[in-house]
Amino acid sequence: MIVLLLYLCAQHSNMKDLISTVQIKVNERIYLKDPVSSALGQKIITGSIDLIADIGFEAFTFRKLASSIGSTEASIYRYFESKHKLLLYLTSWHWGWMEYRLVFSLANIEDPVVRLEKAIVLLTNKVEEDHNFAFINEPKLWEIVIAESSKVYLTKDVDQENQDGVFTGYKRLVARIGDIILEINPKYKYPHMLVSSMIEGAHHERYFARHLPKLTNDLKGENSITEFYKDLVFKTIGNAA
Amino acid sequence: MIVLLLYLCAQHSNMKDLISTVQIKVNERIYLKDPVSSALGQKIITGSIDLIADIGFEAFTFRKLASSIGSTEASIYRYFESKHKLLLYLTSWHWGWMEYRLVFSLANIEDPVVRLEKAIVLLTNKVEEDHNFAFINEPKLWEIVIAESSKVYLTKDVDQENQDGVFTGYKRLVARIGDIILEINPKYKYPHMLVSSMIEGAHHERYFARHLPKLTNDLKGENSITEFYKDLVFKTIGNAA
DNA sequence: ACAAATATAATAGTAATACTATCATAATGC
DNA sequence: GCATTATGATAGTATTACTATTATATTTGT
Numbered sequence: 001m002i003v004l005l006l007y008l009c010a011q012h013s014n015m016k017d018l019i020s021t022v023q024i025k026v027n028e029r030i031y032l033k034d035p036v037s038s039a040l041g042q043k044i045i046t047g048s049i050d051l052i053a054d055i056g057f058e059a060f061t062f063r064k065l066a067s068s069i070g071s072t073e074a075s076i077y078r079y080f081e082s083k084h085k086l087l088l089y090l091t092s093w094h095w096g097w098m099e100y101r102l103v104f105s106l107a108n109i110e111d112p113v114v115r116l117e118k119a120i121v122l123l124t125n126k127v128e129e130d131h132n133f134a135f136i137n138e139p140k141l142w143e144i145v146i147a148e149s150s151k152v153y154l155t156k157d158v159d160q161e162n163q164d165g166v167f168t169g170y171k172r173l174v175a176r177i178g179d180i181i182l183e184i185n186p187k188y189k190y191p192h193m194l195v196s197s198m199i200e201g202a203h204h205e206r207y208f209a210r211h212l213p214k215l216t217n218d219l220k221g222e223n224s225i226t227e228f229y230k231d232l233v234f235k236t237i238g239n240a241a
Numbered sequence: 242m243i244v245l246l247l248y249l250c251a252q253h254s255n256m257k258d259l260i261s262t263v264q265i266k267v268n269e270r271i272y273l274k275d276p277v278s279s280a281l282g283q284k285i286i287t288g289s290i291d292l293i294a295d296i297g298f299e300a301f302t303f304r305k306l307a308s309s310i311g312s313t314e315a316s317i318y319r320y321f322e323s324k325h326k327l328l329l330y331l332t333s334w335h336w337g338w339m340e341y342r343l344v345f346s347l348a349n350i351e352d353p354v355v356r357l358e359k360a361i362v363l364l365t366n367k368v369e370e371d372h373n374f375a376f377i378n379e380p381k382l383w384e385i386v387i388a389e390s391s392k393v394y395l396t397k398d399v400d401q402e403n404q405d406g407v408f409t410g411y412k413r414l415v416a417r418i419g420d421i422i423l424e425i426n427p428k429y430k431y432p433h434m435l436v437s438s439m440i441e442g443a444h445h446e447r448y449f450a451r452h453l454p455k456l457t458n459d460l461k462g463e464n465s466i467t468e469f470y471k472d473l474v475f476k477t478i479g480n481a482a
Numbered sequence: 483a484c485a486a487a488t489a490t491a492a493t494a495g496t497a498a499t500a501c502t503a504t505c506a507t508a509a510t511g512c
Numbered sequence: 513g514c515a516t517t518a519t520g521a522t523a524g525t526a527t528t529a530c531t532a533t534t535a536t537a538t539t540t541g542t
Contacts, residue, residue: 205438215415
């Protein structure tokens with residue numbers, strides 16, 4: 001997806017124009033038929049985000065989704081072979097979108113410390129709606145990512161799915177930020193571990209703040225999770241922010 | 242459980258004797274009938290650890306468990322109202338056991354820096370078998386905790402279950418280590434966040450090392466996860482180890 | 483504009499899952 | 513040795529996660 005993006009960047013000078021033509025690309029092995037390619041496919045995405053955010057992934061079924069979007073179970077199965085694959089699609093889209101936003105957010109910024117700080121904010125802060133992608137409600141999708149995304153890889157099929165490349169978006173994002181850390185401190189031994197623990201941790205801590213508050217420290221009047229990780233990451237790699 | 246433990250500690254001088262009488266207590270609302278109280282109950286625990294570690298929690302059913310231990314579905318349902326509650330039992334037992342080991346591991350050690358270091362090792366390092374608990378295979382249970390424990394709270398029932406007190410063991414462990422952090426640096430703002438992110442993170446990174454190695458940095462010849470967290474925690478709270 | 487191709491809806495069906503219910507038998511406790 | 517309790521055997525149900533078939537729209541190429 002980023003290849004396409006940079007390619008387009010080189011051809012156009014006006015970003016606003018570009019943005020409306022950008023599409024987040026998701027690994028083709030995740031779906032049977034590209035949901036972006038039809039009205040029904042888009043309704044499946046929009047509707048599943050609403051429904052999963054509402055009732056949770058365990059209670060979510062294609063039958064319920066079908067009735068909520070006025071279609072049928074069999075039609076949905078032509079797009080996704082299982083509800084697990086649909087969740088994988090949603091989270092992959094989220095990672096693709098995050099990478100896209102990261103690339104723009106860091107464009108033309110040289111100082112790696114500033115780059116890293118921006119990356120941390122982007123990955124740990126609340127998500128806002130992005131009107132460039134009409135049929136995706138990003139904040140709602142983010143709620144799903146917080147509560148359900150671990151389930152995407154905590155299965156017995158991880159190794160096979162990983163071989164199929166369905167997690168490359170996430171891995172690329174981690175690598176990208178890991179590289180910034182190495183620019184700041186080339187000797188730091190655990191850049192990927194630090195980044196993945198930050199991303200996963202930010203989700204978990206946000207979930208804890210809502211449901212198991214004793215497990216975290218969500219202080220009033222501050223964006224605790226982002227502050228916590230800014231402090232932690234810069235101290236750990238050995239540079240004051 | 243720790244109340245009982247300290248009480249017994251005060252009465253006996255020989256720990257070895259004590260240990261064989263200790264039992265990890267799990268919140269009564271988790272089970273319908275205490276599995277420790279009967280041979281079948283113990284077989285359910287032993288057998289479910291084997292089976293879940295083998296086939297994963299999604300594929301695990303009471304029917305399969307029944308056949309593997311030579312009993313019936315209906316009999317298992319007399320102990321646990323669902324497979325979710327059984328997983329909750331297993332993870333709660335793990336947290337109770339961790340707390341028990343933590344208390345012993347820190348006994349008579351005054352220096353909070355040493356106490357914290359020991360706590361980090363205990364929570365991030367590989368788990369070894371504990372022969373004081375005959376029908377529980379702790380390393381195998383730990384594998385389940387790594388791969389499945391998030392599923393215990395990532396459900397729509399979290400709030401209700403939390404109110405029922407089923408997560409108190411975990412919360413107590415986090416509070417205990419948070420207190421050590423505050424002894425070292427009373428001004429550190431996020432002790433619980435740091436501890437829970439370390440515990441959860443250690444599980445996730447271990448899972449990544451096996452299944453999605455690009456997301457982490459598991460360096461040869463060292464216990465990377467423990468080293469990573471020792472370094473990270475002490476730098477973050479502001480004390481060299 | 484019309485046939486051909488394709489997408490979707492409607493309906494039905496299946497094996498497995500997550501339980502609940504009932505009753506007989508075995509083990510245990512007083 | 514009788515009452516209680518635990519377990520086993522068996523059956524049944526609603527739901528889930530699919531697959532299959534056919535009919536009807538809708539789109540596409542010419």
